[in-house]
Amino acid sequence: MDDSYYMGLALGEAKKAYDLGEVPIGAVLVVDQQVVASAHNMREIWHDATAHAEVIAIRAACKALNRWRLTGATLYVTIEPCPMCAGAIVMSRIDRLVYGSPDYKAGAVESLFNVVQNSALNHRLDVTAGVRADECSTLMKDFFRQRRK
């Protein structure tokens, strides 16, 4: 299983969000090639500002593994994480982040800040960007185009 495969699972999660009228972002957390948690954005339905795909996946993974240090984990997410999610990724000590498309308006990995590779913070991680980026960004564009109608 490669990055493209797991990003496909994250895209599947993003599509679930799309169908629910939520901003279509999905995330999958993998340890030893096993999917430990899958999630999609649920902010509107849960009335919870913290219910982004990444935060839900991290919380679910902490629960599943019964530890807050997600050492050995790779997080796949369709869109560049926002500051909250990038911070959660650092706080949970995830080893590697793979995302699809950048978020120029709010991204905290390459766009506005780089929260996940700051030498002052006590954890940094490997980042791979651009995996299935077109599919990830197309889903977002379709969603906002549809909503403007």
Next chain:
Amino acid sequence: MDDSYYMGLALGEAKKAYDLGEVPIGAVLVVDQQVVASAHNMREIWHDATAHAEVIAIRAACKALNRWRLTGATLYVTIEPCPMCAGAIVMSRIDRLVYGSPDYKAGAVESLFNVVQNSALNHRLDVTAGVRADECSTLMKDFFRQRRK
């Protein structure tokens, strides 16, 4: 009721964390002078990397008010928020942040980043720092001194 009063409640929450062996940080979320949520750090006991005082308070407030936009809210927290918490504060559209002591190692308001007043993000907030700062930082210093023993 003034900032010092509400920070006293946040300090009370921080002391609960201290007694539980959790890093002693507390938060209180206030709307119209009413305390909507109070929380303290629970990362170790809950095995949840996202269980910082601020995130728990924000989630509890979203639940109590049944909305993710915490417009009209002031968040009191004993220590300068980390990137995750500063991001959550922006994401939940809190109006005002009041904190006690800076966190030079991981703070995302004045120390490493300024996540809460970035012109590129779609929400910015008023910040008051230094309220009962000595009490807030003393609690942290005592905790880490005790733990090193």
